[in-house]
Structures are given as structure tokens and as C-alpha cells.
Amino acid sequence: MAAVLRWPVSPRERATGVIKLSTLFWLVLVSTTGFAMFAVKYGVQSLEEELNRTKKAILAEEHAIRSDEAEWAYLTRPETLDEMNRRHLSLGPIATRQLRTTPTDIPLRAAAPVAADAPVVAVAEPPVDSAPPPIPESAIAPASPEKPLEPAELAKPAAAKALAKPVAPRRPRSLDELIAQVAASR
Amino acid sequence: MTIAAQRFDENPCRPRHFKPPPCVAIVPDGPAKQALDACRTRLFVTGGLFALVFAVVALRVVEIVAVGGGTAESQIGRFRIVTAPVPSHANIVDRNGNVLAATLDSPSLYANPKQIVDAGDATRKLVKVFPNLGAAEVYAKLTSGKSFVWIKRHLTPAEQYSVNQLGVPGLEFEREERRVYPDAALMSHVVGYTGIDNAGFAGVERALDGVLKERREPLQLSLDLRLQYILHEELQRVIDDFTAKGGAGLIMDVNSGEILAMASLPDFDPNHPAAPDPEHPAISLADRMFDRNTLGVYELGSIFKIFTVAMALDAGTSTISSTYDASHPITIGRFTISDYHGKHRVLSVPEILMYSSNIGAARMAVAAGAERQRQFLARLGLLKTPKIEISEVAAPHYPAKWREVNVMTIAFGHGISVTPLSFATAASALVNGGILRQPTLVKLPAGPAPQGQQVISEKTSEQMRKLMRLVVEHGTGTMAAAPGYVVGGKTGTADKISGRHYAERKLLSSFVGVFPINDPKYLVLTMVDEPHPNRQSHGYATAGWTVAPATSRIIERVAPLLGVQPVDESSPEVQRALMVESLQGKRIEAY
Secondary structure (H helix, E strand, O other), X not given: OHHXXXXXXXXXXXXXXXXXXXXXXXXXXXXXXXHHHHHXXXXXXXXXXXXXXXXXXXXXXXXHHHHHHHHHHHHOOHHHHHHHHHXXXXXXXXXXXXXXXXXXXXXXXOOOOOHHHHHHHHHHOOOOOOOOOOOHHHHHHHHOOOOOOOHHHHHOOOHHHHHXXXXXXXXXXXXXXXXXXXXXXO | OOHHHHHHHHOOOOOOOOOOOOOOOOOOOOHHHHHHHHHHHHHHHHHXXXXXXXXXXXXXXXXXXXXXXXXXXXXXXXXXXXXXXXXXXXOEEOOOXXXXXXXXXXXXXXXXXXXXXXXXXXXXXXXXXXXXXXXXXXXXXXOXXXXXXXXXXXXXXXXXXXXXXXXXXXXXXXXXEEEEOOOHHHHHHHHOOEOHHHOEOOHHHHHOHHHHHHOOXXXXXXXXXXXXXXXXXXHHHHHHHOOOOEEEEEEEEOOOOEEEEEEEEOOOOOOOOOOOOOOOOOOOHHHHHOXXXXXXXXXXXXXXXHHHHHHHHHHOOOOOOOEEEOOOOEEEOXXXXXXXXXXXXXXXXXXXXXXXXXXXXXXHHHHHOHHHHHHHHHHOOOOOXXXXXXXXXOOOEOOOOOOHHHHHHHHOOOOOEEOHHHHHHHHHHHHOOOEEOOOEOEOOOOOOOOOOEEOOOHHHHHXXXXXXXXXXXXXXXXXXOOOOOOOEEEEEEEEXXXXXXXXXXXXXXXXXXXXXXXXXXXXXXXEEEOXXXXXXXXXXXOOOOOHHHHHHHHHHHXXXXXXXXXXXXXXXXXXXXXXXXXXXXXXXXOO
């Protein structure tokens, strides 16, 4: 009996079952590690390729940006702008008298003739079915509550007040007209 | 004891003649045991070594993953990663970021004739893309039998695209770089140009070549493209109006020394430096490449009188109310000094400057003395080569021995030649409170102005401002006035030297203007070489009729861009700030 425990005993003889189990364990471990390693390797490779592709794309973009910048500088050089201005805009240098340093220097525009705009405002207002077509005399109309004698409107107590305020959603035809409108609304 | 033997015995698959070993395993003895022990030891050592190596590998893996992942990642870049073809030189931009010089990839087209299948077809296709190429020449190249021939250097991206579209095998591209100057001649003398391999040959390109090679960020100059255009245009206009040989000008920030615009005409296209000017083929290349602002030294004439007056006032040898007899010309040796705008009477210091009296200035300088004059000019940096970020700078010419006649002529700007750049730098110091600052072409960081050197007292500087205002208000420079911008300045009309004598008909007219003179911000120096009188100028080609009106136009155009607010020149504050005490109550003789 003692001889059994004595060394060396052939490992094959000693514990065949245990060996099989450990072999299996190592086999699984090796194949798992191998698989994982290759998976990581190919993953890295494909990432590197993607990185390279991206870097190349960035370089191409950078180059394109550089040429675009130069082209922009070429297309917007003062000489060209001057020439284009002469052809399309005819803007001149700012004269000294056009420059005002503080807002108080800007003179207020005299009150514009709002009355001339009034009939148009009236027309632009609610499409009144029963209202008579605007007559030229209505130039003084907006102040008088005669014209839009809609029952519904009359029912509103504030109707007259609303009329007195010249709400002018009409598009101004010129800058001067716009300023006149703003001035009138004050 | 016999387990193993029994098992073999019982095994039905055992070989027929297999005899199980007789009994138990033999425990070796003696030499056999020793051999076995040795084996065992070796096995242990080898196994131990392997274990050690694997442990090191494992530890390293742990280190990379858990501890030093970042550093490991940084190592990736060394392998198989595309490296960026960085442009060899950084771009140059103006103070607002407009590109003045850019490095662009510009591929060159070459062919490998050995790979060209159908030379005739390839030639036909190539000539269609590049109409400038001769068909015969291209065909000869493609059938040369060599393995490398250039077809065309420096293609545009569009051309490269077209060649790729041809799909002709045997045509290849070589990556090359090219320096491009979008504004062509506008900045030519300042920015300069480059040769093959983008090496700087002139201007900033040459002086800062090393800097441009090192940086990736664009180099920002102090120049303003818009101002440069205005200056260039107005100078060209003066040259055309007065059929002059050339002109130069600069705009400088008097409080920082930054140069905002600097132009010299005629000029050249840095994209094709050697190409002749299509509009003026007669003008030589050397003349067009010559930067009059920094490389030209000139006897600037009467504008030098501001230095004479400043010197006398600062040294105390004259006061603002001193008077000098200018009724008769001075004769010294073979020279006679007379006045162009002669008044033939005793003149006060303000009048000497206003009417640009040579006699008066000469007498002032003599009163101050030669040594004082020389030292004063040296202090203003007028006796040494100016320092700036371009390499084309010239040293001034001045007499080695400062005799009395030299004192007199230098007082009104003859007998000493300086660059317009040196002049503008010194003139800035006269008006900005007396501080001389190094001129620069590179944009300075925002913040307080760089250190300077106090060259004249603040009081003298204030007096100079008032006197320069007088010149524009009532003196020779009235045409330089730009209402609202309170211009002060000085005219200068010099006779040019031809050979050993002064040529009467060859003038160099210049004007130095500062605005707003009550709170000086910018200096405009304009100079025109050999102007000829025209009908509008009533037969004059002096500074007051040529460059003074140009300065007025320049100031009116640039002031709004520089954010200088116009003021009412007749307002009491401005009047008080610029009042010259000695003239108070006296009538100024209208010129």
C-alpha cells in the first residue's frame, strides 16, 4: 500500500479523471483567451483603419479649407469689392457730415403726414361686408367712428379707442415712410 | 500494489502479447536516482523561469489596462498612422485675419511615357485640359521613352480634377507646395515673396522665414488690408495725376508704433515676381521691387523742419515767441539759402514752420548748435538703420563732419537722407507726448503700448502739435485739412540731387499728417517722387498741391474705419487745446 503513495508514480496511473478535468479547463481557457485575443486584435486593426481613414479625411478637409480660405481672400480682395460695388451698389465713402457720435446729435424728423396713409389703413382693416366702399373723403375718416358701423364692433365699448389708434400693418414703400409710420405711432 | 498490473490484465483491448510489468514500479537507486533528481530540478527551474516571464507579461497587461492605459494609447500613433503633410510655412494674415499669404498644395503633373498606351490620344486629351500646352511638345514628351517627364507644374485643384477625369494611365501627380498671395501687388513690398521651396526672398517672408516655418498658426501682421488699399489707391492717383515716377506712403499708430499700411509704388505681383507689369512694361523690375519706404533714403526737405523746431524748443534755445530774421537769403560758401514761400521779414517760430522758411529754420539750428542738432537727430533714431520685420532696410546718409553749412541745410531737410520709415517713427515721437517707439509690422497684443524712450518733453510735444495744426490751418498744408478730423502736419518739397547738383525740376514732395492732432492717434506719411505740375495744380508740383490733398482724402476715408470720431473743429474745446499762445490776438497773415 505504501508503494502507491511513493513517488514516482506514473501520472497516467495516478488520476486519469482529474487530468481530464484540468485539461478541459486549460483547453477552454486557451481557446477563450485565443479567441479574445484575436477578437481584440482584429478590433484594433479595424479601428486603426478607421482612424487612418478619418485622419485622411481630416487632411483632405484641412487642405480644402486652406484653399477655400485663399480663394475667399482672393474673391473678397478690396479691388474686387470696389469693382463690384461700382457695378451693383455705388456706395461711396462715408462723408464726415454723415457721422454722428451720439444719438442726441440725430435731429428728430418732423411729424409726417399720417392722414395720407389713413384711408389705406382703413381699407386694410377688417373686411366689412356691409361697409360702403371707401370714398376719397374718408381721408379724415379714421378719427370719425362713422365708417365701420358694424354692429359687432359697436357692441365693443373700446371700439372707438381702437380706431383712434392708427394700427398700420401696411408695408412701408420706403425708409422715409417707415420712419413716418414709427413717428406717427408714438 | 498490483492495481496497475491488474487493470492492464483486465483490459480487453490490451495487445495480445502484452505482458504487464511484473510488480510494483521500481524506485530507482544510485546513479539513476541522481539523474532523475537532476531532471526534476531542471524542470522546476525552467518552469519557474516561464512562470516569471508570464508574470511579467501579466503585470504589464494589468499596468496597461488598469494603470497606464493613456500612455499606451499615445504610443499607437507611432505605428502605421498617416502623418499630416503640414504646410512648410504658416500663413500670413492682416490684423483682421484676412489672408495675405497662404501655402497651398499644388500638385504637379508628370507622365511615365513607358506606361502610356496611346500617346496620340493622351496628348489630345491633355491639350484639351491645358490649352496653353503645345500639342507637338506634349506628344514628343510622351513618346520620349523615358520613365519620367514633367507635363505641367503647379496645377489648380480644378485642373487636377480634370486630369483625373481623363483616366489616362501613366499620368501621375507629385505633391508640391506653392505660396499664394491673394492680394497680388497690394502688399508686395511688405509681405515680400518666395522662391522655389517657399524660401522667403523679400519682405516679411524673408525676415521672418524661420518663424513662419516653425509655427502652424497664421502670423498676424499689424497691417490693415482696407487701409492699405485706400493708401495704395490714393498714391496711385497722385502718381497718375502728376505723372510722377513713383510714390510711397505709410499709416502708423503713433501711440504703439504699429504700421497699419505701407505702400510703395510702382510695385510688383509677388505671385509672379519676375513678370513685367502689363500696364507699364517700361518700368524696370528693379524699380518695382524697390521699397521706397524702407530701402529708399531721401532728402525729405521741409518736413524735416519739425525736428529743427522741436530741437530748439526742447533744448530751450528758442521759445515759441522767438523771432528770426528771414528778410535776406543766407550765403554760406557756395550755397545760398533762400525761401520758396518768401516773406522777406522777421518771422516768429510758428511762422517759420507755417510758411516753411528755410532761412528761419537755418538760423534756429545755428542758434542751437551743431552738436545739439546731431545728438537730437541721433536720439530720434534718424542716424541709424531702422529696425523692422523686413530685411530691406537702408542706413541713413549724413555728413561725417557736421559743419555749419550742414547744420543749416539739415535744418530744412537737405544734406541728410533718411528712409520714410525712420522719419515717420521719429515724427510719431514728436506728437505722441515725446515717446519714441520701435516701429513694427507684427500686430501687438491688446493692452498698454510697449515701452518707449522719452526723447522730448511732453510740453515740447504739445507745442509741436499746435504748430503742426497751424500749418494745416493757415500755412502751406491747408489742402490736407479733413474737416472733423483735426489734421496737423507739415509739407515738404525737396529738390532731388542729380549728380553733384540739385536738380531744380526734379522734386520730391512729401507730407506728414497726424490726426486728430489734439489727441494724436495716427500718422499718415505720403511721398511722391518727381511729380510734374498739371492744370489743376496751377503749375505747382509742391507738396501742398500734390500729397497734401491726397492726405486729406486718405484721412477722410480711413478715419471712419479706424473708429476716429469726427469733432467740431470750431468748438471751444478743440480751439483751446490747439491755441498757440504767442499768436494770440495777432492776425495770421493769410497765405
